[in-house]
Amino acid sequence: MLARILWAFFAVALPLAGAAQSESSAQRSGASITAHNLGADHFAAGRSIRVVQPVAGDLIAAGGKVDVDATVNGDAVLAGGDVRISGAVNNSLYSGGGQVTLDGTVGRNVRIGGGRVEIGPKAIVTGNVSIGGGEVRIDGTVKGYVQAAGRRVLVNGPVGGDVVATSGAIELGPNARIAGKLRYASRSELKRDPAAQVTGGVERAPIADRSYGHTQRTLGRVGGWLWTVGLVLIAVVLVAALPAFTVRVAATLHMRVGMSLLIGFVALVCIPVAAILLLFTLIGIPLALLALVLYFALLLVGYAMTGIGIGDWLLRRYRVADASRVGWRIGAAALAMLAIALLARVPWIGALVSFMVLIAGLGALVMQARQANSAAT
Incomplete structure (x- = not known):
């Protein structure tokens, strides 16, 4: 049932996902890179990415290290641990990372x-x-x-x-x-x-007054930990209620990390845009509102799925005999979610960690939903 809901919800983004199945993968600087052109736009994900060929449309790239040394005719959307832009971006630049350095030109x-x-x-x-x-x-x-x-x-x-x-x-x-x-x-x-x-x-x-700021920070910390507890509970419920489905999504995440990041990024950006476009059509308003509600719910599921995937990986590495036992998987997923929550609170890199966790799990969900739908039909 969940697979069919995911398939229906991601129907707008799946043409992109399907096209990206024919991506080109290369070994550059010892790291695997997944790159794909869709129309004039260029998508790339991997540990180390360097863009040296001109991009006729938009550039969307995510990785441990991202270097842009070429001209981008449209917008550039970049995320990574170390992001450097020395080329020309003719429209706008949107970027997030541990370190971001701009040495080129930006038209907007x-x-x-x-x-x-x-x-x-x-x-x-x-x-x-x-x-x-x-x-x-x-x-x-x-x-x-x-x-x-x-x-x-x-x-x-x-x-x-x-x-x-x-x-x-x-x-x-x-x-x-x-x-x-x-x-x-x-x-x-x-x-x-x-x-x-x-x-x-x-x-x-x-x-602002210091005491007021202290109160706000205290409330923020309490709210942050309550949010973490909620995410841990989501991961636990998913493993307990859908053990087979979560195993398949985790396997997709393990085997195709780069592709999961790329598809997750595309889904994160394209789905709300498609929902907004539906609002302009009278018949599409109910569907658009439903899609937006499901979108935010599935963001939480995608985030939790990365924790489940990390937990499964740890079990297969250190507790092979217990890797298929639901109880052990629940415990490992809970511990992984807590570890992610701690990393997300580290200054500078916390936001990047959260972003990568989100798009990785979301991308694995999209690909597994597509596979489940193909098998059903």
Whole structure:
């Protein structure tokens, strides 16, 4: 039953999944890479990815290391532990990673989240920049506004609009040339080089009361652990209620990690877009609303499936005799979900861990649903 629900829900994304079954896999730098062109767009997933050929449409890539040294005519959506862009992105750049470095040009806007984010001195952004990270450094040229939040924010290049920053420490380097206003919120005083220029003036915003912030953080921690307990329960229920199905999904995840990441990313992006398009048709409104509800439910299932897959892998590696026993699988899945929750709380890399866990499980679900439907028909 669950397989048929998944198949019906992912019907919009499955043409992409089916097309990607004919992907090209190559061994580059000792790592397996899965790459596929769909129309003018290019999709890639793997441990180490380097894009050196021009992309006529959009580029979507996820991996441990992602290097873009070519021209992307559309948007670039990149996720990885270490992401570097030295080519030209003609539209907008969206990226998340442990470290994200931009040394190329972007024709529109830049939206980045990461542990350490650098916009190098050779970078030119025609539009606006929004950055959230632990360490944020802007040495390149931004023709629009800049929004930045992080533990430390340094602006040391020309900015055509306003700069709005929230940080523990904010600095203006000698090459800072801000045409608009600098508005910042920080518990530390602004560090400004005498050569830095701010045409629109500097405005400091008040900081929220410490006790209120402490209360909010406490509530956030409690809510985070309640959320973790909920995910553990989802994993336990899935293994207990659907042992055979979860074994198949876990096997798909183990055997095709790169493909699971790629298909999961496609499903994550395309399904809500398809649901929104259905809202514009009168007959499709009920289906669109149902799809959105199921979408969020299946995101939770996909996240939990990665924990189940990790638990099964650990059992097969260290407890082979118990790998097929439901009780042991439940315990291993619960421990794996707790480990994922702890990693997700690590600064800088936590968001990347959560993202990779989500798309990996989601992709394995999509592929297993397709296989189940093919077998049924």
